[in-house]
Amino acid sequence: MKTSPIQVVFLVLLPALLIGCPQPILQVTPSEIEEPAPAEKAADENPRVVAALQLTDQGRRLLEDGQPDRAIRALEQAVGLDPTNGQNYYYLSEAWLMKESAAQAKEFNHLAEIHLKEDRAWMIRVAQQADRIAELEK
Amino acid sequence: MLKKIIKYALLVSVLIIFSLTVYAWYLSSQVEKRFSARRWHLPSTVYADTTLLYPGQRFNPSIFTKKLLNLGYHRKSHLPSKKGEIQITPTEINIYLNDLKTPWRTREGFPVQVLAGGNRIEAITRIDTADQVPILELEPEEIMQFFGEERERRHLISIEKVPERLIRAVLAAEDHRFFEHSGIDFRGIIRALITNLRHGAIRQGGSTLTQQLAKNYFLTPARTFSRKFKEVLLAVVIELKYDKNEILEIYLNEIYLGQKGSVAINGFGEAAYFYFGKPVKELTLSEAAILAGLIKAPNHYSPYVDPARCRSRRDAVLQSMHRNEWLSETELQAGLNEPVRAVGFTVSGAKAPYFIDYLTEQLKRLYRPEDLSSLGLSVYTTLDTQLQLAAQRALTKGLERLERTNPDLQREAPEQKLQGAIVVMQPKTGHILAMVGGRDYSVSQFNRITQARRQPGSAFKPFVYLSGLAKFTPTTLLSNDAKSYTVDGKLWEPRNFEPVTEYTVSLKNALKKSYNLATVDLAMKIGLEEIVDMAARFNLSTPLKPYPSLALGAFEVIPLELARAYCVFAAEGVQPFPLSLKGVLDEHDSILEQKHLTIERLIPPAEAFIMTAMLQSVVTEGTARSLRWRGVSWPVAGKTGTTNDFRDAWFVGYTPDILALVWVGFDNGDTIAATGAAAALPIWADLMNAIPQYRSETEFKAPRGVARILVCPVTGLLSVADCPAPTEVYFLEGRTPTGHCTLHAKDGIAGKIKESLKGVSEEDDR
Numbered sequence: 001m002k003t004s005p006i007q008v009v010f011l012v013l014l015p016a017l018l019i020g021c022p023q024p025i026l027q028v029t030p031s032e033i034e035e036p037a038p039a040e041k042a043a044d045e046n047p048r049v050v051a052a053l054q055l056t057d058q059g060r061r062l063l064e065d066g067q068p069d070r071a072i073r074a075l076e077q078a079v080g081l082d083p084t085n086g087q088n089y090y091y092l093s094e095a096w097l098m099k100e101s102a103a104q105a106k107e108f109n110h111l112a113e114i115h116l117k118e119d120r121a122w123m124i125r126v127a128q129q130a131d132r133i134a135e136l137e138k
Numbered sequence: 139m140l141k142k143i144i145k146y147a148l149l150v151s152v153l154i155i156f157s158l159t160v161y162a163w164y165l166s167s168q169v170e171k172r173f174s175a176r177r178w179h180l181p182s183t184v185y186a187d188t189t190l191l192y193p194g195q196r197f198n199p200s201i202f203t204k205k206l207l208n209l210g211y212h213r214k215s216h217l218p219s220k221k222g223e224i225q226i227t228p229t230e231i232n233i234y235l236n237d238l239k240t241p242w243r244t245r246e247g248f249p250v251q252v253l254a255g256g257n258r259i260e261a262i263t264r265i266d267t268a269d270q271v272p273i274l275e276l277e278p279e280e281i282m283q284f285f286g287e288e289r290e291r292r293h294l295i296s297i298e299k300v301p302e303r304l305i306r307a308v309l310a311a312e313d314h315r316f317f318e319h320s321g322i323d324f325r326g327i328i329r330a331l332i333t334n335l336r337h338g339a340i341r342q343g344g345s346t347l348t349q350q351l352a353k354n355y356f357l358t359p360a361r362t363f364s365r366k367f368k369e370v371l372l373a374v375v376i377e378l379k380y381d382k383n384e385i386l387e388i389y390l391n392e393i394y395l396g397q398k399g400s401v402a403i404n405g406f407g408e409a410a411y412f413y414f415g416k417p418v419k420e421l422t423l424s425e426a427a428i429l430a431g432l433i434k435a436p437n438h439y440s441p442y443v444d445p446a447r448c449r450s451r452r453d454a455v456l457q458s459m460h461r462n463e464w465l466s467e468t469e470l471q472a473g474l475n476e477p478v479r480a481v482g483f484t485v486s487g488a489k490a491p492y493f494i495d496y497l498t499e500q501l502k503r504l505y506r507p508e509d510l511s512s513l514g515l516s517v518y519t520t521l522d523t524q525l526q527l528a529a530q531r532a533l534t535k536g537l538e539r540l541e542r543t544n545p546d547l548q549r550e551a552p553e554q555k556l557q558g559a560i561v562v563m564q565p566k567t568g569h570i571l572a573m574v575g576g577r578d579y580s581v582s583q584f585n586r587i588t589q590a591r592r593q594p595g596s597a598f599k600p601f602v603y604l605s606g607l608a609k610f611t612p613t614t615l616l617s618n619d620a621k622s623y624t625v626d627g628k629l630w631e632p633r634n635f636e637p638v639t640e641y642t643v644s645l646k647n648a649l650k651k652s653y654n655l656a657t658v659d660l661a662m663k664i665g666l667e668e669i670v671d672m673a674a675r676f677n678l679s680t681p682l683k684p685y686p687s688l689a690l691g692a693f694e695v696i697p698l699e700l701a702r703a704y705c706v707f708a709a710e711g712v713q714p715f716p717l718s719l720k721g722v723l724d725e726h727d728s729i730l731e732q733k734h735l736t737i738e739r740l741i742p743p744a745e746a747f748i749m750t751a752m753l754q755s756v757v758t759e760g761t762a763r764s765l766r767w768r769g770v771s772w773p774v775a776g777k778t779g780t781t782n783d784f785r786d787a788w789f790v791g792y793t794p795d796i797l798a799l800v801w802v803g804f805d806n807g808d809t810i811a812a813t814g815a816a817a818a819l820p821i822w823a824d825l826m827n828a829i830p831q832y833r834s835e836t837e838f839k840a841p842r843g844v845a846r847i848l849v850c851p852v853t854g855l856l857s858v859a860d861c862p863a864p865t866e867v868y869f870l871e872g873r874t875p876t877g878h879c880t881l882h883a884k885d886g887i888a889g890k891i892k893e894s895l896k897g898v899s900e901e902d903d904r
Binding site (some may be wrong): 044050054055069077081114115 | 175190192193194195239242243273274564565566569709710712713720729732734735736737738739743794795834835836839841
């Protein structure tokens with residue numbers, strides 16, 4: 001199959017275009033960023049990680065329901081079990097954003113950045129979150 | 139004359155009626171005041187954190203079983219059929235969960251099977267639906283109540299929720315004409331009088347429920363005519379002001395029904411839990427009759443005191459219900475045939491007294507003490523009772539072991555005995571999971587974790603080395619040679635713990651082996667003011683002076699602050715606020731307070747990781763290497779500490795998930811003749827070995843900004859083929875060694891130098 005030069009240019013530019021797309025605040029479901037479902041992802045990992053992912057998911061759902069305090073509680077438990085999962089810090093930052101505390105949101109955003117540095121898709125979200133925090137700080 | 143008498147009589151009568159009216163009016167206002175205000179002082183209850191269970195989790199069966207019993211679960215030999223029951227077999231624990239209620243989550247209880255394989259949970263399955271449960275949260279354990287002077291436990295109930303059988307049982311036992319009289323039951327009084335005259339003794343009382351309530355609520359127990367007179371008047375006033383259901387509800391919540399240790403059980407709501415482990419709505423007819431029968435003499439008829447006497451009293455109540463046609467013959471027989479079986483209780487002492495004191499200090503900033511003992515608040519904390527128990531056991535065992543191995547440490551007087559303290563935290567969240575502030579709270583309430591100020595010794599060194607990372611690298615060479623310093627005009631000559639031949643040592647190895655001379659050399663190169671500033675940034679609040687001895691931990695710190703400071707290394711450079719209080723609910727379950735984890739970024743994650751890597755080498759090859767043969771085989775970073783004359787022994791150790799600080803010493807500063815590695819470290823190891831469920835045993839993850847480089851152990855430069863045992867060392871990116879080892883390079887001169895330093899190299903690897 002022959003590819004036209006326009007198609008080649010389009011394919012090359014596509015990732016960059018996608019990265020630049022603005023996204024809503026809580027567009028973060030694992031499925032949307034092509035993350036496997038928690039249990040699936042953690043099937044071969046240690047049991048604490050599997051359990052922690054359940055709590056991470058609970059926290060995310062509570063955030064979607066607009067309950068930041070309850071979400072923080074679930075995410076704190078998730079951090080207690082698996083402090084290396086950067087998604088917990090990302091969602092904690094979301095919770096503090098929801099509570100309009102830029103200072104705490106910033107701290108957790110920073111932790112999310114540390115832990116999600118190898119995940120390009122998540123790093124895009126972390127960067128966007130940082131922008132929203134900066135917006136709140138203004 | 140007669141007229142005069144009549145006149146006086148009339149006047150006296152008017153005066154009496156007037157006085158009675160005034161007195162009744164006064165009593166009425168008293169009743170109104172008492173009933174419209176807070177009717178009972180409800181103690182506030184402090185809860186530990188909830189407990190998470192999940193498949194694959196390691197657990198300590200003995201501590202876990204104790205946890206379930208502390209939660210009020212009752213052991214059964216059969217499969218649990220109702221909430222609050224457990225069945226424990228060698229391979230499974232079947233639990234009918236109680237309802238869960240926290241400020242963040244509520245859940246109805248359901249039956250689950252926890253399949254245990256050795257010391258690990260294999261699976262958690264709902265017994266009713268056969269669904270797998272990926273994560274299970276057990277309700278929080280009650281750890282303490284803030285009682286007022288009354289020391290009464292009371293679980294309030296509303297009349298709508300009280301089953302008819304309990305109301306009938308109470309009326310049958312105490313006042314079956316309650317809904318017919320107006321506070322005074324004249325028929326009852328006459329009947330009681332006749333019965334008592336017939337027996338020549340007081341067999342029956344004529345008091346109605348309203349009179350009993352008046353007596354309990356307003357009067358002293360003294361048996362005098364004036365008190366009886368007031369009781370009658372009050373009963374009438376109460377009946378005039380309130381309807382029967384209101385009076386009954388107050389009575390059911392007020393009446394004394396037994397004793398749990400030093401605490402009174404008041405009201406049927408509390409009694410239903412105390413005797414039968416269930417809410418009033420679930421009481422059977424027999425159980426309702428037992429509780430009603432207790433009113434007469436709670437401790438005499440208690441099923442805990444004399445089951446036979448209790449049964450006979452219950453039967454009397456059931457018979458009375460039957461006589462009043464509130465029970466059919468079949469129901470009566472069924473009730474009479476039910477065995478008398480109370481659920482059992484344990485009076486446990488304070489579970490975490492030092493933690494509670496620390497918590498109380500924080501609560502006092504939010505609530506007045508009288509509010510804590512009366513408002514019925516639910517206080518939720520971060521405490522983990524399983525960990526607390528493990529920490530208490532580890533400390534007791536460790537101190538006894540020290541006393542056994544060194545009899546010089548034994549003291550006769552309890553208050554002079556060898557002391558110790560432990561605090562366990564989650565480094566990422568700042569949650570205080572356990573706190574043991576001393577050996578025996580009943581002997582000394584001084585909290586050595588939050589109130590003590592002790593020299594940290596070498597446990598302070600990491601803050602010196604951290605300060606050094608701005609100018610130096612882990613392989614920078616330091617002088618480990620003896621030197622004198624002048625402090626305030628006086629000569630100060632630090633020494634190493636033991637003589638060494640290593641006169642030049644890398645920064646990493648100096649921390650690993652806790653060399654004093656090299657540490658002071660480093661501190662002087664950094665500048666002492668910088669170290670003081672660093673400690674202040676880490677929120678060490680005690681005054682530190684820029685003296686050379688600062689580097690060796692000569693200035694006192696508060697143990698909790700030291701533990702918090704170490705959290706920064708485990709938590710990628712952020713420091714959490716130490717949390718013990720999580721939330722407070724009022725008696726209607728509305729949230730009054732919520733405390734979340736809050737953090738502050740102190741140092742770059744790369745620096746935190748470099749420190750962790752160096753502190754890991756303390757555990758793998760340095761002063762804490764004995765952890766390995768004490769069963770600690772997973773990644774741990776930590777530091778020992780010993781002060782002059784062995785006054786204090788420390789070990790602060792952490793994994794990515796958990797951090798624990800252990801201190802051992804005498805309150806009066808006597809020597810304990812042991813190092814941190816010998817006295818505090820074994821306690822830390824015992825604790826960690828007892829709590830497998832709290833360790834992920836994962837590696838510390840290197841963040842961005844660090845590089846792992848293979849270096850020559852002697853020169854600290856990039857290794858070449860001939861370097862003996864090159865080692866991998868973490869550096870901050872951009873601060874890695876640039877040149878290759880010249881010492882072991884393949885040329886004649888280097889070969890000679892290498893040969894001459896062979897001995898030093900071996901010393902370094904010791």
